[in-house]
Amino acid sequence: MRTLIGLLLSLACACTGTRTGNPGHNGDLPSGVVVAQSELAREDHPALSSANAETLGTDNRAFAFALYRELSKEPGNLFFSPYSISTALAMTYAGARGTTETEMATALHFTLPQSDLHAAFNATDLALAKRKDQLAKSDGPVPTKGDGFELHIVNQAWGRQGYTFLDSYLDVLAVNYGAGLYLLDFSGKPDESRVVINDWVADQTEQRIKDLLPDGSITGDTALVLTNAIYFKASWFEEFDPAATKPGTFTAEAGTRNVDMMHAFSETGYAEVDGYRAIALPYISKDVKMLMVLPPEGSFGDATSGFDATLFDGLLSQLQEATVTLSLPKWKFESEKKLKAPLQALGMRAAFDDGAADFSGMDGSMNLWIDAVYHKAFVAVDEEGTEAAAATAVVARDESASLPVTLTFDRPFMFLIYDDPTGQILFVGHLTDPG
Numbered sequence: 365m366r367t368l369i370g371l372l373l374s375l376a377c378a379c380t381g382t383r384t385g386n387p388g389h390n391g392d393l394p395s396g397v398v399v400a401q402s403e404l405a406r407e408d409h410p411a412l413s414s415a416n417a418e419t420l421g422t423d424n425r426a427f428a429f430a431l432y433r434e435l436s437k438e439p440g441n442l443f444f445s446p447y448s449i450s451t452a453l454a455m456t457y458a459g460a461r462g463t464t465e466t467e468m469a470t471a472l473h474f475t476l477p478q479s480d481l482h483a484a485f486n487a488t489d490l491a492l493a494k495r496k497d498q499l500a501k502s503d504g505p506v507p508t509k510g511d512g513f514e515l516h517i518v519n520q521a522w523g524r525q526g527y528t529f530l531d532s533y534l535d536v537l538a539v540n541y542g543a544g545l546y547l548l549d550f551s552g553k554p555d556e557s558r559v560v561i562n563d564w565v566a567d568q569t570e571q572r573i574k575d576l577l578p579d580g581s582i583t584g585d586t587a588l589v590l591t592n593a594i595y596f597k598a599s600w601f602e603e604f605d606p607a608a609t610k611p612g613t614f615t616a617e618a619g620t621r622n623v624d625m626m627h628a629f630s631e632t633g634y635a636e637v638d639g640y641r642a643i644a645l646p647y648i649s650k651d652v653k654m655l656m657v658l659p660p661e662g663s664f665g666d667a668t669s670g671f672d673a674t675l676f677d678g679l680l681s682q683l684q685e686a687t688v689t690l691s692l693p694k695w696k697f698e699s700e701k702k703l704k705a706p707l708q709a710l711g712m713r714a715a716f717d718d719g720a721a722d723f724s725g726m727d728g729s730m731n732l733w734i735d736a737v738y739h740k741a742f743v744a745v746d747e748e749g750t751e752a753a754a755a756t757a758v759v760a761r762d763e764s765a766s767l768p769v770t771l772t773f774d775r776p777f778m779f780l781i782y783d784d785p786t787g788q789i790l791f792v793g794h795l796t797d798p799g
Contacts, residue, residue: 401544402534412487420484421787425673426473428789434706436668443699443741443793445754451592458536459726464714471712482540495649512599519543522589524550551584558582568593572742572753597751598647604747615775616797623693623798633683642679657778664776691772696744703737
């Protein structure tokens with residue numbers, strides 16, 4: 365019988381401290397969990413060439429925008445974490461072989477060899493973990509009041525009790541992702557196991573992502589669940605003055621909305637490319653920024669279909685210091701997506717085919733295939749900063765002179781949270797209606 369694989373990614377944003385590694389090493393085990401893991405420790409200083417680091421950033425950005433264009437075909441607000449999805453699927457990719465491996469590489473835009481890819485993900489995670497120690501203080505006219513920054517990344521694997529996985533696969537998870545294997549009774553207690561995993565996700569995301577795995581997503585055929593969690597919450601480098609927040613209007617797709625509009629006068633990065641206007645707002649750890657993009661007026665659907673890695677990179681390259689009079693709505697919403705169909709549309713087909721999937725690098729057999737991919741995300745933006753959370757579940761069966769600029773985000777726009785040195789897009793989305 366072909367066996368069900370479950371792979372779970374979890375990601376979020378908030379502001380306390382930075383941790384990496386296997387939570388089994390520095391916390392209590394969830395109830396009912398037994399640990400079986402590689403004897404190898406995580407590589408804390410992975411060898412990574414600058415070329416490989418740049419390649420992973422380029423590849424992951426290409427995937428982020430390819431997936432963005434697929435998800436943008438549905439109306440409404442959108443928010444997701446391409447980095448979380450890429451990480452969880454990279455852990456899955458480690459066990460893929462043959463056509464399954466080739467198609468996954470194409471869909472995910474992976475161009476590095478397997479060994480280099482996983483080392484690059486490890487190095488990137490470790491670099492992101494250092495952002496907490498790189499906080500800056502504003503010396504401008506409006507010094508930040510906030511001191512909050514957390515970027516928390518952790519990976520974990522969950523296996524079915526009694527199922528055998530290859531030592532070589534467990535080694536990849538341990539060395540590159542800091543993930544051990546938590547064993548649960550998927551066969552005898554599938555729903556209780558689902559609750560254990562959901563509770564873990566909620567804990568890792570400060571309760572922002574709950575019930576990621578829906579009823580029935582874990583069955584007796586589930587063999588493996590892979591999880592990645594990121595929690596990020598950060599104060600702006602220069603906060604908005606709450607006293608300056610005033611009622612304003614936002615022209616949503618469904619009509620005009622009355623919203624709370626934040627206002628600021630700031631020296632920051634500004635760019636214009638092909639009618640797209642963008643502003644980069646740094647957080648208190650200035651390597652991490654939010655890029656907000658106001659597309660040309662007209663059809664927002666046309667704008668999203670044309671928003672790709674080339675445009676994003678072009679906007680970043682054209683950023684120059686400007687004196688910006690900024691008006692920006694406050695927003696908060698949740699987004700939930702099933703990713704199986706979009707991933708198939710990107711070319712990842714065999715992995716979802718119970719007759720063709722080849723994950724023999726996990727267990728030495730042709731039994732495993734992916735059944736579903738779930739993703740939930742949360743974002744809140746206000747005068748102090750940003751909180752964002754996301755979780756993904758893959759469930760398978762068996763500087764120059766300043767320019768004066770006025771920029772008002774009073775109609776649908778895109779926004780991204782990215783890490784400048786690694787080139788990784790942590791979150792991407794668009795706001796069509798503040799509600």
